[in-house]
Amino acid sequence: MTATTDQPSSLARTGFSSRLGFVLAAAGSAVGLGNIWSFPTQVAENGGAAFVLVYLGLSLLLAYPALVAELMIGRYSQSNPITALEQLPDNHSWRPVTRITGIIAVLVICLIFSFYSVVGGWLAGFAMAPVFEAAGFSDLSKWMMAFSTERNLLLAILFVGATLAVVNGGVKNGIERWSARLMPLLVLLLIGMIFTVMPQEGATEGLKHYLVPDFSQINTDLMLNAMGQAFFSMSLGVCAMMIYGSYLRRDTNLPGVALQVCLLDTGIAFLAGLLIIPALYVALSNGVSIYENGQLVNSDTLVFEVLPDLFTRMGTEGIVMSLSFFALMTIAALTSSISMLEVPVSCLAERSGFSRAKAGLTVCAGVLLVTLLLIIYFDPLFNATVTFTTRYAQPINSLLFCLYAGWLISRHRKLQEISRGWSKAESSLFWKIWPWYIRIVCPVMIGVIIFQSI
Numbered sequence: 001m002t003a004t005t006d007q008p009s010s011l012a013r014t015g016f017s018s019r020l021g022f023v024l025a026a027a028g029s030a031v032g033l034g035n036i037w038s039f040p041t042q043v044a045e046n047g048g049a050a051f052v053l054v055y056l057g058l059s060l061l062l063a064y065p066a067l068v069a070e071l072m073i074g075r076y077s078q079s080n081p082i083t084a085l086e087q088l089p090d091n092h093s094w095r096p097v098t099r100i101t102g103i104i105a106v107l108v109i110c111l112i113f114s115f116y117s118v119v120g121g122w123l124a125g126f127a128m129a130p131v132f133e134a135a136g137f138s139d140l141s142k143w144m145m146a147f148s149t150e151r152n153l154l155l156a157i158l159f160v161g162a163t164l165a166v167v168n169g170g171v172k173n174g175i176e177r178w179s180a181r182l183m184p185l186l187v188l189l190l191i192g193m194i195f196t197v198m199p200q201e202g203a204t205e206g207l208k209h210y211l212v213p214d215f216s217q218i219n220t221d222l223m224l225n226a227m228g229q230a231f232f233s234m235s236l237g238v239c240a241m242m243i244y245g246s247y248l249r250r251d252t253n254l255p256g257v258a259l260q261v262c263l264l265d266t267g268i269a270f271l272a273g274l275l276i277i278p279a280l281y282v283a284l285s286n287g288v289s290i291y292e293n294g295q296l297v298n299s300d301t302l303v304f305e306v307l308p309d310l311f312t313r314m315g316t317e318g319i320v321m322s323l324s325f326f327a328l329m330t331i332a333a334l335t336s337s338i339s340m341l342e343v344p345v346s347c348l349a350e351r352s353g354f355s356r357a358k359a360g361l362t363v364c365a366g367v368l369l370v371t372l373l374l375i376i377y378f379d380p381l382f383n384a385t386v387t388f389t390t391r392y393a394q395p396i397n398s399l400l401f402c403l404y405a406g407w408l409i410s411r412h413r414k415l416q417e418i419s420r421g422w423s424k425a426e427s428s429l430f431w432k433i434w435p436w437y438i439r440i441v442c443p444v445m446i447g448v449i450i451f452q453s454i
Contacts, residue, residue: 014170014171014172014247015171015172015247015248015249016171016172016176016244016247016248016249017172017176018176019252019257020180021172021176021179021180022176022244022247022248022252022257023257023260023261023264024176024179024180024183025175025176025179025244025338025339026241026244026257026261027183027260027261027264027265027268028179028182028183028335028336028338028339029235029240029241029244029335029336029338029339030233030234030235030241030261030264030265030336031183031186031264031265031268031269031332031335031336032116032233032235032332032333032335032336033116033119033329033332033333033336034229034233035233035265035268035269035272035332036268036269036272036276036328036329036332037299037303037329037332038229038233038299039055039229039233039269039272039273040272040273040275040276040277040280041276041298041299041302042055042225042226042229043055043210043273043277044209044277044280046217046221046222046225046226047213047214047217047218047222048209048210048212048213048214048217048277049209049210049211049212049213049214050213050214050215050217050218050222051217051222051225051226052210052211052213052270052273053213054218054222054223054226055226055229055230055266055269056266056270058223058226058227058230059230059234059262059265059266060262060266062227062230062231062441062442062445063230063231063233063234063236063262064258064259064262065434065437065438065441065442066231066236066398066401066402066438066442066446067234067236067241067258067261067262068254068255068258068434068438069401069402069405069406069438069442070236070239070241070242070245070401070405071241071242071244071245071248071254071257071258072245072254072405072414072417072418073085073088073242073245073401073404073405074241074242074243074244074245074246074247074248075245075246075248075250075252075254075417076088076413076417077246078246079246079350080243080246080343080346080347080349080350080351081102081105081106081239081242081243081246081343081346081347082099082102082103082106082347082351083102083347083350083351084102084242084246085098085099085101085102085105085242085404086098086099086102088404088405088408088409089404089408089409090408090409090410090413091408094408098404098408101397101400101401101404102239104393104397105237105238105239105397106239106343106344106347108238108389108393108394108397109238109239109240109340109343109344110340110344110363110366110367110370111370111385111388111389111393112238112340112389112390112394113160113163113337113340113341113367114367114370114371114374114385115371115374115382115385115386115389116333116336116337116340117156117159117160117163117337117367117368117371118152118156118371118374118375118382119333120155120156120159120330120333120334120337121152121154121155121156121157121158121159122152122155122304123303123326123329123330123333124155124158124159124326124330125144125145125151125155126144126145126304126308126322126326126329127323127326127327127329127330128141128144129141129142129144129145129322129326130319130322130323131323132144133319134319145308149375149376152375153371153372153375156368156371156375157368159333159334159337160337160364160367160368160371161364162334163334163337163338163340163341163364164341164360164361164364166178166334166338167338167341167342167345167356167360168356168357168360170356171247175338175339175342178338179335179338182331182334182335183335185331186268186328186331186332186335187268187271189324189327189328189331190268190271190272190275190328191271192324193275193321193324193325193328194271194274194275194278196317196321196324197275197278197279197282198278200278200282200285201282201285201286202278202281202282202283202284202285202286203278203279203281203282204278205281206277206278206279206280206281206282207274207277207278209277209281210273210274210277210278224448224449224452227445227448227449228395228449228453230266231395231398231446231449233265233269234261234262234265235336235339236394236398236401237393237394237395237396237397237398237399237401238340238343238394238397239343239397240339240340240342240343242343242401243339243342243343243346244339244342246346249421250420250421251420251421252420252421253421253422254417254418254421254422255418255422255425255430255434256421256422276302279307279310280302280306282310283306283307283309283310286310286313286314287313288306288309288310288313289306290302290306303329307325308322311325341360341363341364341367344359344363345359345360345363346359348362348363391453392450392453395446395449395450395453396450398446399443399446399447399450402438402439402442402443402446403439403443405438406435406438406439406440406442406443407439411435414435415431418431
């Protein structure tokens with residue numbers, strides 16, 4: 001794999017230069033706002049430590065097998081997701097169906113990137129605000145945090161531009177290089193903020209809620225919520241892992257690297273909870289309301305109102321905390337948005353012959369047009385787009401990918417692909433379980449999530 005990424009899929013493709021580079025990039029795709037924004041809120045609302053234990057278990061038992069399937073589809077094809085799904089079935093009569101599935105999945109990830117760019121812009125604005133405040137630009141600082149069409153559009157454009165700059169660098173010099181920088185920085189920021197929050201009044205109570213399980217809290221709703229969080233925090237069902245899998249070397253141990261990605265993703269989610277849950281109780285101890293009508297505030301209110309209020313009450317230390325927290329959130333959003341943009345860019349470049357730069361500009365122009373509509377018609381469109389893509393389209397795509405991997409690829413072909421990087425695969429416990437797991441268990445459980453959400 002030595003050619004440039006500007007080449008169409010019929011030629012060799014540039015891939016990740018190392019296993020670590022892939023793991024950091026794939027984990028960066030998985031570690032997004034769902035881990036740092038949604039996961040802690042889910043924990044707080046669903047039994048604390050009991051939810052954490054169920055989530056960690058289901059990540060390994062259900063999300064991990066589905067992750068292996070998506071990586072396998074991508075690496076087998078060594079091409080973009082639409083082509084990968086189109087060429088997937090042994091029975092050629094299924095190929096129009098799988099091709100349409102790929103096209104829909106790519107459109108869905110473009111929609112997700114559109115609203116993600118709005119939220120990423122908000123986070124970047126809140127990250128820059130304390131810097132401008134400290135520099136004496138109070139009006140600019142307030143503008144960065146105020147909800148307005150002009151501010152939302154400008155920051156969204158900057159966020160999309162930053163994502164495009166990384167993706168234009170290609171796999172090795174763009175995605176891999178920046179993932180290797182951003183992921184360690186994200187972890188360091190998380191750990192640094194955890195040590196800053198822990199000595200604060202109220203943090204111990206939050207830590208107890210997070211780490212001491214009450215098993216009586218485990219019920220059907222908790223398990224369904226944990227299962228949904230486990231599946232969808234790993235970027236499953238939107239072709240992101242499929243495209244990264246296509247850049248993997250043939251001799252890579254797929255189950256091994258998938259496990260590393262899974263553990264890194266869940267580990268960072270755990271660290272995020274170790275920060276956010278104690279911070280909620282610190283806020284409560286400082287007189288900040290974290291409840292609304294008897295319920296915990298939603299994620300938006302938590303991130304953009306509760307925590308900023310807490311940081312303001314902390315004085316000078318709070319300025320550093322605010323900058324660190326929103327920088328952390330911006331990095332998490334960016335590492336995910338990189339994979340979101342890579343999916344349609346790779347499809348357009350390889351299927352149309354566009355250069356990577358031209359494909360990137362074309363996709364971003366379309367994304368920004370949708371983003372503009374979301375900003376102008378925010379109330380009717382924004383939440384509807386989030387709900388449609390993440391609650392319905394993404395789980396349905398994930399279900400289809402598992403079914404395709406389980407039923408449309410022969411057992412022999414699956415074993416052959418897994419064995420490329422793992423010579424002892426056939427005699428392993430993994431191979432005794434995974435083929436029927438991906439055929440039956442994962443589709444059934446994802447189907448339960450979809451049914452429950454409806």
